[in-house]
Amino acid sequence: MIIAIDGPAASGKGTIARQIAAVYGLQHLDTGLLYRAVAKAVLDAGYPPDDVEHAIAAAITLDPAKFQDIALKSQAITEAASVVAAIPQVREALMNYQREFATRPPGAVLDGRDIGTVIAPGADVKLFVVASPEVRAKRRVLELRARGEAADEQEVLADLLRRDERDSRRTAAPLMQAPDAHLLDTTHLGIDAAFRAAVDIIEAVRAGRKRR
Ligand code: DC
Numbered sequence: 001m002i003i004a005i006d007g008p009a010a011s012g013k014g015t016i017a018r019q020i021a022a023v024y025g026l027q028h029l030d031t032g033l034l035y036r037a038v039a040k041a042v043l044d045a046g047y048p049p050d051d052v053e054h055a056i057a058a059a060i061t062l063d064p065a066k067f068q069d070i071a072l073k074s075q076a077i078t079e080a081a082s083v084v085a086a087i088p089q090v091r092e093a094l095m096n097y098q099r100e101f102a103t104r105p106p107g108a109v110l111d112g113r114d115i116g117t118v119i120a121p122g123a124d125v126k127l128f129v130v131a132s133p134e135v136r137a138k139r140r141v142l143e144l145r146a147r148g149e150a151a152d153e154q155e156v157l158a159d160l161l162r163r164d165e166r167d168s169r170r171t172a173a174p175l176m177q178a179p180d181a182h183l184l185d186t187t188h189l190g191i192d193a194a195f196r197a198a199v200d201i202i203e204a205v206r207a208g209r210k211r212r
Contacts, residue, residue, distance in 0.1 A: 001026065001107040002122075003202065004115035007129035008164050008175060009078075010136035010143075012186040012194050016129060017111035019195045020202070024109075029101050031112035031119070032081065034094045036072040037062055039080035049080035052087055059084075059093035073147075075159070082163045085113075086170040095119065113167055116178035125205045126181035127198060135187050136160055 003020060007013040014030055021028035039049055041058035049055065071077065084090050091114075098119045102108050110119060116126035131139075137157035144151035167175040177183065182201045186194040 001124045002102050002120050003107075003109040004120050004123035004126045004178070004181070005109060005111040005129060005198075006113055006115050006117070006127070006175065006177070006181065007111075008113075008136065008167070009160055010140045011129040011131045012139075012189075012191070013111045013127075013129040015191055016127070016184075016186075016194055016198045017109045020198055021109040023199070024202075025106060027101065027104065027106070027108040029098065029108060029110045030067075031094075031098055031110055031115065033067045033072060034062065034097070035081040035085040035090070036077050037067055037069070038090060038094070039077050039084045040069070040072055042084060043076065043080055049083035050087075052089070055084045055087050056089045056093060059090040062094070062097075064097065075149075079159070079163070082166050086166060086172060088172040091118075091172050113175040114173035116181045117176055118173045121178070124209075125202050126178050127184050127201060128177040128181040129184045129186060129194075129198075131185065131187045133157060133161055133164070 001024065003026065005013045005017045018028055038055060038058045042049055042051060042054050045054060047054040098110060102110055102120045116123055116128070134157065137153055137160055140156050140160065141151040141153050184194070184197055184201065189197060
C-alpha cells in the first residue's frame with residue numbers, strides 16, 4: 001500500500017504520516033528532508049540557494065544517510081529548501097529515489113507537496129492536509145520553542161505565508177491537491193483527532209475498494 005500525504009508547512013502532515021506508517025507497518029519518507037538536504041549542501045558550500053548549477057549538482061549527489069541531520073530543521077535551511085525545490089532539475093534528480101522508496105515492499109507513506117500529483121499519482125490513498133495559517137504558525141512557534149529557539153508568532157506566520165506562496169506558485173510540481181485526494185482540515189483537531197480522522201479516511205477508501 002502506498003499512502004500519499006501532501007499539504008502546506010505545519011499542517012500536521014508529517015506527524016500524521018509517521019503515525020500512519022507505524023500503525024500500518026509501512027516505511028515513511030519525509031520528502032521535505034530531501035529538499036532540505038540539498039539546500040544545506042548548497043549553503044554549506046558557500047552558494048546561495050538559487051544557484052541553479054550547484055543546487056542541481058547537490059541533488060544528483062545527495063547522500064540519504066544525511067537526512068537525519070537535526071540542522072536540516074533550522075530556519076535558514078527551511079527557507080532555502082523552498083528555493084531549491086522550485087528548480088525543476090532538482091526535483092527531477094530526486095524523483096527516482098522517492099518513487100523507488102514508495103514501491104519498495106511492504107509499501108510506504110510519503111509526505112510532501114507533490115506526492116499525490118507527481119511522485120505517486122497511483123497511490124492507494126491520498127490525503128491533502130490543511131490548517132489555517134494562524135494555527136500552523138502557532139504550532140511552528142511551539143515546535144521552535146521546544147527546541148530552545150526564540151520564535152515570534154508574527155514573524156513565523158509571515159515566513160509560512162511566504163513559503164506557501166512560493167511552494168504553490170512555482171511551475172514545477174506546485175503544492176496542489178490531487179483531484180482524488182481527500183481533504184483533511186486539522187485546524188480544530190489535536191494530534192490524536194487528526195490521526196483518527198486520517199485512519200477513518202484510509203479505512204473508508206480501503207472498504208470502498210473491497211466492495212467494488
Ligand atoms: O515539508 P518541509 O517543510 O520539510 O519542506 C521543505 C521545503 O521543501 C518546502 O518549502 C517545499 C519543499 N518540498 C517540495 O517542494 N516538495 C516536497 N515533496 C516536499 C517538500
